[in-house]
Amino acid sequence: MGISQIILIALFVYLGSIGSIVGNTIGWYTLGRPLVASFVVGIILGDVQTAMLVGIPLQIMYMGNVTPGGAVAWDLAYATYIGVAGALVFGKGLGTTEIIGLAVVFAGIGGLVGQIMWNVSYVLNLPLNRIANKYAEAGEAKKMYIPNLVLGQLIGFACRFIPAVIVLTSMTAASGQADFATLIPGWITTALGVFGGMMASLGMGIILSFLLKEKYQWAIFLSGFILVTYFNLSTMAVAVVAILVSIMYYVAISNLATKRGE
Known part of the structure; x- marks a missing residue:
């Protein structure tokens, strides 16, 4: 991945989050969905077909992803954008099921990073309440946008864009060492293929459980x-x-x- 591609993908990791500058409807509920995210990554990396083949099982897998209360088990946008990007970068020369398995592995890495950064953003946002209270007590309503919009968006952007750039850059550096398909043993490639097939079957089972009552x-x-x-x-x-x-x-x-x- 080139630096411009890394920046674009990292930017969409931020835009696809809850509370991003574009709003939840366009962000979390559209750009943050695995199928849409896969399409975006495919356009950026120039391989829409493979990205969509990876995105469909990811979309089915994460259909039941919810955030009850303040609990965040997995960061969907982080998982999908990182997962699909990793699959496209490292999956050259591999079959479809192996690439899906790679996407699941990298999605796990991205989701874990996102989960950590969610908690970090929660902590960083706590002082903003005090700033907002001071403006409210002083009757300075016109300044309320500073903690609620400016500072809040800066924290959200920093907690998502910067770590995503680091992860994507590290992935690019690792992929440049050698052809990934020749580095891994055959049994790992087979395991990834089986795992990818299992994920597709699991996803189909989940969607059938929703549809068939x-x-x-x-x-x-x-x-x-x-x-x-x-x-x-x-x-x-x-x-x-x-x-x-x-x-x-x-x-x-x-x-x-x-x-x-x-």
């Missing part, structure tokens, strides 16, 4: 699976079949209800 819905899911696997239909074709079946089902139920009403 009734037992009969498993029959619908398996019907689509059979059409794709054994009849070699594309997902678009299966979607069209599902729409047609839904329309026929709705018409049949409506006619039955009408007859019962008569």
